[in-house]
Amino acid sequence: MDGRVPPPSARAASSPTVSEVISSLHRGDTAKAVALACAALERGEIHSLLLNLRASRLEQEGNDRAALSDLRRAHELDPADPSVSNALGLILAKHDRHLEAMRAYDAALAVAPRFAPAHFNKGIAAEAIGYLDAARQCYEAAIAADSGVAEPFVQLAGLAVRRGDMEEAVRKAGEVLARRPDHPAALRVFIAANIEQGRFQEAEALIEALLRRDDLPDDERYLAMGLLGELRERQLRFPDAYAAFVDGNSAYYRANRPKFGSNGTALSAIGWLTHYYREKPRVPPRAPEQHRSGAAGHVFLLGFPRSGTTLLEQALASHPAVITMEEKEALSASVRAFMADPQGHAKLFALSDAALEEHRMAYWRSVAEYGCAVEGKVFVDKLPFHTLKLPLIAMLFPSAKILFALRDPRDVVLGCLRARFRVNAYMIELLRPMDAAAFYSAYMNLADLYRKALPFSMYEVRHENLVSDFDTVCRHVCAFIGIDWSESMRAFASRQQVRAVATPSGKQLARGLSPEGIGRWQKYADQLAPLLPVLAPWVDRFGYDR
Numbered sequence: 001m002d003g004r005v006p007p008p009s010a011r012a013a014s015s016p017t018v019s020e021v022i023s024s025l026h027r028g029d030t031a032k033a034v035a036l037a038c039a040a041l042e043r044g045e046i047h048s049l050l051l052n053l054r055a056s057r058l059e060q061e062g063n064d065r066a067a068l069s070d071l072r073r074a075h076e077l078d079p080a081d082p083s084v085s086n087a088l089g090l091i092l093a094k095h096d097r098h099l100e101a102m103r104a105y106d107a108a109l110a111v112a113p114r115f116a117p118a119h120f121n122k123g124i125a126a127e128a129i130g131y132l133d134a135a136r137q138c139y140e141a142a143i144a145a146d147s148g149v150a151e152p153f154v155q156l157a158g159l160a161v162r163r164g165d166m167e168e169a170v171r172k173a174g175e176v177l178a179r180r181p182d183h184p185a186a187l188r189v190f191i192a193a194n195i196e197q198g199r200f201q202e203a204e205a206l207i208e209a210l211l212r213r214d215d216l217p218d219d220e221r222y223l224a225m226g227l228l229g230e231l232r233e234r235q236l237r238f239p240d241a242y243a244a245f246v247d248g249n250s251a252y253y254r255a256n257r258p259k260f261g262s263n264g265t266a267l268s269a270i271g272w273l274t275h276y277y278r279e280k281p282r283v284p285p286r287a288p289e290q291h292r293s294g295a296a297g298h299v300f301l302l303g304f305p306r307s308g309t310t311l312l313e314q315a316l317a318s319h320p321a322v323i324t325m326e327e328k329e330a331l332s333a334s335v336r337a338f339m340a341d342p343q344g345h346a347k348l349f350a351l352s353d354a355a356l357e358e359h360r361m362a363y364w365r366s367v368a369e370y371g372c373a374v375e376g377k378v379f380v381d382k383l384p385f386h387t388l389k390l391p392l393i394a395m396l397f398p399s400a401k402i403l404f405a406l407r408d409p410r411d412v413v414l415g416c417l418r419a420r421f422r423v424n425a426y427m428i429e430l431l432r433p434m435d436a437a438a439f440y441s442a443y444m445n446l447a448d449l450y451r452k453a454l455p456f457s458m459y460e461v462r463h464e465n466l467v468s469d470f471d472t473v474c475r476h477v478c479a480f481i482g483i484d485w486s487e488s489m490r491a492f493a494s495r496q497q498v499r500a501v502a503t504p505s506g507k508q509l510a511r512g513l514s515p516e517g518i519g520r521w522q523k524y525a526d527q528l529a530p531l532l533p534v535l536a537p538w539v540d541r542f543g544y545d546r
Helices: 016-026 030-042 048-060 064-077 084-096 098-111 115-127 132-145 151-162 166-179 184-196 198-210 220-235 238-260 268-277 309-318 332-339 342-350 353-369 384-396 411-419 432-454 464-469 469-482 485-495 521-542
Strands: 298-301 322-326 378-382 401-406 456-463
Touching: 016 030, 016 048, 030 048, 048 064, 048 084, 064 084, 084 115, 098 115, 098 298, 115 132, 115 151, 132 151, 151 166, 151 184, 151 198, 166 184, 166 411, 184 220, 198 220, 220 238, 220 411, 238 411, 238 521, 268 342, 268 384, 268 432, 298 309, 298 384, 309 322, 309 342, 309 401, 309 464, 309 469, 332 353, 332 384, 342 384, 353 378, 353 384, 378 464, 384 401, 384 411, 401 469, 411 521, 432 521, 456 464, 456 469, 464 469, 469 485
Parallel strands: 298 378, 298 401, 322 378, 401 456
Antiparallel strands: none
């Protein structure tokens, strides 16, 4: 459901070339239309349609920067062209600039309110940054505009799975199969429902049929292998479960790793940061900043994925004095300025008060754009990978409190191998077992170096303790961040609370507190054996039983 180029009849021909391009599009000859557009632009002719078509070729060739430039120019020339706005949103979303993408889709919808692709694509962007309720509304609007396509129903089914509502998920998947009987994402919903309800034979038959397909995309095979792993786990066939998780991950790694180049993953950044902070003298504390945002307090919730950050964030979100922001990047401008390389990073510690305030306000503007009304509330910014950005946090927000989630490293790494993340520069490191263990170790080592060099106030929260003694741990957390304990924190498991959780933990949270995942690694002890020497120092360091 792309919608990059609208029906040719919607175009106003302003030259013989544009007329010929429109005729080619009418005949369905997109390749000729693109060739004509590129040739015309080379001759110096300018038109939004020509720029849009050339951008599609540039993107196919991997030149996204030039494609984005063409689309921005096309949008300037014709801001009322919904296909240009939509295409601009697509390329912005491709590079995780989802808020900007949503604004581009809004521009398309302002001109063409029933342009179904823009509704759908806006839903994808909203889902990517955790606006799950907004995403649902966008998919429903896409269906209202064009009920014949399957993709919005696919996404609605996926949202229902994420919040644990399998009955709704199956209904929506049925709508998909009524339109496309072989749609893999809809079949996955039926597989998940069968596993959930203990119908293992039916689930296995569907998985086998899905995996036999030659046309199955890489991401669908990855997700199907994850379901096979879940099925084997429910059948207590743990070696087979591990093999399914790892085989699916490894294939997905091979398909995606080339996209990140030789230095494009988070591990390369950890490498130079580790070298930098090994020799870094301790940074003196800074004077507390003024809360120009109006927030009553500021907390960063950090850790490593699958360490219990979502449970803690949802408990805090249930407190009347707290507002939380779940896994949305508000530090992007400062990251680009100071976390890209050692030379830029060194400038962070020489910034004037005025420059620091400028970056501070950019952060709070981003928070506001995400819809967080922080006035008078303790604001909790939860993003595990903000751990790597602790230098920024220490310099920009010296009065902020840091909550750091800890969990048995063996359960953490196993949890990452079992999860099905959106692949990015961080998650690519979590697909293969030894990579995941090495990444965890390097990550925690850098966090240790930060503690020695940077001034910040940190409180560790162990997931196992939070599960076993929820009230006591939450009381201590509340005291640390400066609020009173509230019994409302126990209500985190209500479906109303967790309906919009954007991480893989949403379905588990709906079941309430459970020790189910604690010590799960022991069921996979033989399979994890090669990783244990890498994790052992952290197991010992955090006081877990070997």
